[in-house]
Amino acid sequence: MNNIFDKTKQLLCLSMAGTAALPFVSCSEQAAEKPMNILYIMCDDHSYQTLSAYDTTYIQTPNIDRIAADGVRFTNSFVANSISGPSRACMLTGKHSLANGFTDNSSSFDGGQQTYPKLLQQQGYETAVIGKWHLTSEPTGFNYWDILIGQGDYYNPTFICNGEKVVREGYATNVTTDLAIEWLGTIRDKNKPFCLLLHHKAPHRTWMPDTCDFSLFADAEFPLPETFYDNYEGRKAAAGQKMSISKDMDIIYDLKMADKDSAIHSRPDLEEWGRRMYKNMNAAQKAAWDAHYDKVIADFKAAGLKGKELDAWKFRQYMRDYLRVITSVDRNVGRVLDYLEENGLMDNTLIVYTSDQGFYMGEHGWFDKRFMYEESFRTPLLMRLPGGIKGDVTELVQNIDYAPTILELAGVEVPGDIHGESLLPLLKGEEWNPERKALYYHYYEFPDEHAVRPHYGVRTERYKLIHFYGDDYSEWELFDLATDKNELKNIYGTEGTEELTDSLKGVLRELQVLYGEEEYIDK
Ligand code: SGN
Numbered sequence: 001m002n003n004i005f006d007k008t009k010q011l012l013c014l015s016m017a018g019t020a021a022l023p024f025v026s027c028s029e030q031a032a033e034k035p036m037n038i039l040y041i042m043c044d045d046h047s048y049q050t051l052s053a054y055d056t057t058y059i060q061t062p063n064i065d066r067i068a069a070d071g072v073r074f075t076n077s078f079v080a081n082s083i084s085g086p087s088r089a090c091m092l093t094g095k096h097s098l099a100n101g102f103t104d105n106s107s108s109f110d111g112g113q114q115t116y117p118k119l120l121q122q123q124g125y126e127t128a129v130i131g132k133w134h135l136t137s138e139p140t141g142f143n144y145w146d147i148l149i150g151q152g153d154y155y156n157p158t159f160i161c162n163g164e165k166v167v168r169e170g171y172a173t174n175v176t177t178d179l180a181i182e183w184l185g186t187i188r189d190k191n192k193p194f195c196l197l198l199h200h201k202a203p204h205r206t207w208m209p210d211t212c213d214f215s216l217f218a219d220a221e222f223p224l225p226e227t228f229y230d231n232y233e234g235r236k237a238a239a240g241q242k243m244s245i246s247k248d249m250d251i252i253y254d255l256k257m258a259d260k261d262s263a264i265h266s267r268p269d270l271e272e273w274g275r276r277m278y279k280n281m282n283a284a285q286k287a288a289w290d291a292h293y294d295k296v297i298a299d300f301k302a303a304g305l306k307g308k309e310l311d312a313w314k315f316r317q318y319m320r321d322y323l324r325v326i327t328s329v330d331r332n333v334g335r336v337l338d339y340l341e342e343n344g345l346m347d348n349t350l351i352v353y354t355s356d357q358g359f360y361m362g363e364h365g366w367f368d369k370r371f372m373y374e375e376s377f378r379t380p381l382l383m384r385l386p387g388g389i390k391g392d393v394t395e396l397v398q399n400i401d402y403a404p405t406i407l408e409l410a411g412v413e414v415p416g417d418i419h420g421e422s423l424l425p426l427l428k429g430e431e432w433n434p435e436r437k438a439l440y441y442h443y444y445e446f447p448d449e450h451a452v453r454p455h456y457g458v459r460t461e462r463y464k465l466i467h468f469y470g471d472d473y474s475e476w477e478l479f480d481l482a483t484d485k486n487e488l489k490n491i492y493g494t495e496g497t498e499e500l501t502d503s504l505k506g507v508l509r510e511l512q513v514l515y516g517e518e519e520y521i522d523k
């Protein structure tokens with residue numbers, strides 16, 4: 001395997017001559033090749049179950065799959081905290097949530113701290129973030145930033161472009177891609193290597209499709225996942241959540257049944273939002289929306305569904321809209337890849353595709369994320385490194401690893417306080433020896449918005465130990481993933497698991513010390 005890292009250092013040295021100095025690049029090393037650019041594509045809430053490089057049950061995503069076909073598919077990729085803002089902060093800093101200070105979605109990111117885009121920029125990279133940001137404070141470390149406000153709107157969204165508000169006509173995924181291509185083509189300084197963070201807001205709730213995709217999946221049926229009617233036996237925190245498709249997914253707000261004669265009613269606050277759902281749309285968009293949903297609403301009213309039939313309808317409607325939104329993401333990823341190909345950038349650009357966390361597609365009866373259970377703890381991760389290996393990487397990796405990977409690839413020294421491990425050896429097919437023995441997870445937000453209890457835990461290749469905690473609340477869960485992949489059987493405290501539990505608790509404590517979370521030990 002070529003030493004890409006060394007090559008990159010040489011290349012940067014050449015291209016940076018006369019700009020910022022690279023600290024440990026020897027300028028005597030000459031190379032004719034170009035430096036490595038970074039294209040980091042992240043979607044919001046994109047489940048691996050709906051990405052065909054991982055799972056072909058529901059949808060084909062041929063464009064995103066192009067990244068996997070020429071690169072690496074990480075089959076055991078996880079987040080450190082399964083919720084947007086915190087996950088993004090982990091990615092930017094390479095540190096767990098407590099250390100980077102952004103523990104839940106009500107936090108504000110301390111932009112004065114070290115991030116990988118900032119370090120790249122200091123070393124002469126041209127950096128940009130385009131799309132959903134969700135870290136409250138203004139981005140730092142970017143030559144260009146053009147971000148949605150909060151979650152952003154699907155239709156005609158308002159962006160903040162380097163501090164100025166701009167309303168942009170169109171569908172968010174298309175508009176965000178247009179901006180990315182414009183930045184790549186005409187805005188960036190082409191004398192510098194680039195690092196572009198392209199963050200789609202899609203497919204976040206409420207899964208509003210582009211008008212050209214309404215007809216897709218219209219007749220598709222979706223069988224309920226085998227755990228849809230999970231009774232949560234032995235898992236108190238799972239029983240207490242409010243993210244059930246059956247109970248909490250709103251007919252009007254989430255599933256768009258805002259009938260014009262207001263005969264359908266749902267949760268009053270959500271109904272009101274649902275009835276205003278298309279407030280941002282222009283006349284043509286509204287007409288296309290109504291042409292599709294008015295018919296679905298009429299059929300829904302006529303059917304008068306109740307009980308399990310209603311559950312099945314809700315699940316199907318959710319899946320149809322979610323998959324339509326994914327189709328648009330996939331098409332737009334294709335546009336950016338085409339741009340790279342047409343402009344000769346494929347041979348010197350690392351392409352990453354990931355999500356801020358996984359998502360429930362009806363497993364356990366749920367939508368949303370947050371839990372350390374597999375569907376939301378896992379996240380898709382594809383990386384195409386020119387000259388790197390192709391195929392599957394099965395090691396346990398986490399989103400805190402992205403920052404050191406990118407820094408090492410760019411020839412920037414990885415600061416010692418970063419928690420993550422560089423994945424570059426894995427991309428190059430080399431031996432990988434991470435300092436951690438297992439993955440650590442910590443989720444903090446409660447009770448909003450889906451009543452998932454705060455919890456931390458540890459995952460090894462085979463086992464998962466979780467502690468849900470709070471004032472007067474302490475529930476442990478232990479799963480053997482080899483025999484119980486759906487995590488239905490909590491074996492914590494059962495006979496014969498004492499030694500295993502002690503050993504996992506030991507690993508958990510070690511990780512809490514390693515990541516500066518001593519205050520949570522046995523909390
Ligand atoms: C919003 C959603 C929630 C979701 C959070 C966090 N409600 O509040 O369902 O869990 O975002 O999502 S919504 O009615 O506003 O859509 S995150 O991915 O941004 O963390």
Ligand code: CA
Nearest residue numbers: 044045084356
């Ligand atoms: Ca998210």
